[in-house]
Amino acid sequence: MSHSSHKTAKASGGSEYLLDLNKKHSLLFTEPGAALERRRYRAAHPTEIAFIKCTDGRVHGPVMTETPLGIIQPWRNLGGKFDLGWFGFAQSMRDWVDYSVRHGRNCLVAVTYHYARGDAHRGCRGFNYDVEAARASMAELKKQFDRVFGKKVVYAILVGVETDWESLVLHGEDGKTVDLVELADQSEHAIEKLIRTLYPDMPERIQLDLLPLIQGNIRHAGRTKHSDRSVTVSEHQEWVLGVGRGFDWLHETNTALIVGPFDPHLSQAIATAATLIKGNIDEKRIVVGPGKGIVLLSSAPYRDAAGPERLLAEEKAKFLNRFSMDIIRSSVPELMEHVEQLTVTVDLHTRKIDVI
Numbered sequence: 001m002s003h004s005s006h007k008t009a010k011a012s013g014g015s016e017y018l019l020d021l022n023k024k025h026s027l028l029f030t031e032p033g034a035a036l037e038r039r040r041y042r043a044a045h046p047t048e049i050a051f052i053k054c055t056d057g058r059v060h061g062p063v064m065t066e067t068p069l070g071i072i073q074p075w076r077n078l079g080g081k082f083d084l085g086w087f088g089f090a091q092s093m094r095d096w097v098d099y100s101v102r103h104g105r106n107c108l109v110a111v112t113y114h115y116a117r118g119d120a121h122r123g124c125r126g127f128n129y130d131v132e133a134a135r136a137s138m139a140e141l142k143k144q145f146d147r148v149f150g151k152k153v154v155y156a157i158l159v160g161v162e163t164d165w166e167s168l169v170l171h172g173e174d175g176k177t178v179d180l181v182e183l184a185d186q187s188e189h190a191i192e193k194l195i196r197t198l199y200p201d202m203p204e205r206i207q208l209d210l211l212p213l214i215q216g217n218i219r220h221a222g223r224t225k226h227s228d229r230s231v232t233v234s235e236h237q238e239w240v241l242g243v244g245r246g247f248d249w250l251h252e253t254n255t256a257l258i259v260g261p262f263d264p265h266l267s268q269a270i271a272t273a274a275t276l277i278k279g280n281i282d283e284k285r286i287v288v289g290p291g292k293g294i295v296l297l298s299s300a301p302y303r304d305a306a307g308p309e310r311l312l313a314e315e316k317a318k319f320l321n322r323f324s325m326d327i328i329r330s331s332v333p334e335l336m337e338h339v340e341q342l343t344v345t346v347d348l349h350t351r352k353i354d355v356i
């Protein structure tokens with residue numbers, strides 16, 4: 001049995017940094033105040049929230065909406081491209097909706113695309129920086145949710161994520177859009193009215209639980225707009241290729257490209273992400289060398305440590321690692337000499353990773 005929480009990765013440098021980062025994050029996540037705050041938030045806002053989003057590490061729902069970690073569940077793929085016809089995604093969504101319904105909760109699904117207001121080339125590489133294409137694709141996915149789940153229990157909304165100021169752009173049911181950073185009247189009353197205008201058929205419970213996300217983003221984007229963070233912060237510098245799930249502890253800006261396991265063209269998604277990281281090296285946005293490599297982080301989460309769930313997660317993570325290494329070897333072989341492998345499971349109760 002190789003299960004040990006104290007094993008360190010064979011390679012050093014990047015892996016050490018990630019293990020350290022995870023340790024810090026897990027401590028914050030399990031700290032009594034944070035755990036209580038999460039429970040309080042859940043009690044006050046019972047709607048389950050999903051963010052369907054791009055692999056791009058800049059798109060981070062909890063940070064952008066100032067929501068405690070562990071409330072918003074991410075589903076990530078290159079460009080945020082998903083299809084409810086994909087077996088893995090369909091099953092994952094059905095399980096999530098079933099879980100919510102069993103607990104008497106509604107579901108809010110934010111279907112997102114991203115772009116940058118200052119420069120198209122800081123936009124989504126998964127869509128070749130074409131924001132129109134990204135928006136159209138995600139609008140289709142939103143409609144798919146409407147068709148499959150209806151709008152009484154599950155409610156899907158189309159959301160643009162603007163990464164320069166980190167503001168959310170809400171697309172209403174009638175096509176009207178509102179960039180939250182430009183909202184003139186930010187009173188609670190005005191936001192309630194805005195929600196009713198944009199989503200007139202949204203269940204009231206979901207309206208009430210969408211409200212704090214909007215308030216959080218208004219605060220967050222307002223601050224980001226007026227800070228003079230350097231533009232390089234929002235340029236691509238990723239050096240971690242994450243494959244699998246359970247990455248919400250890893251939200252450092254521009255660190256990781258994360259590929260979810262749901263895409264039937266998973267090998268293409270991994271090859272594209274590896275190519276993007278190779279581009280970061282070639283264009284000297286990141287420096288690699290001895291002790292400072294690219295990390296392939298293969299991850300699978302589990303909730304139940306006692307049964308087979310944790311062991312299945314180990315098998316998944318190991319498989320994803322082997323699978324990804326094969327793809328990198330065949331499609332971006334130049335990257336191989338820089339790759340450190342870090343294969344982990346994540347305990348969803350603590351967000352702590354265990355190196356396999």
Ligand SMILES: [Zn+2]
Nearest residue numbers: 054056079124
């Ligand atoms: Zn993207």
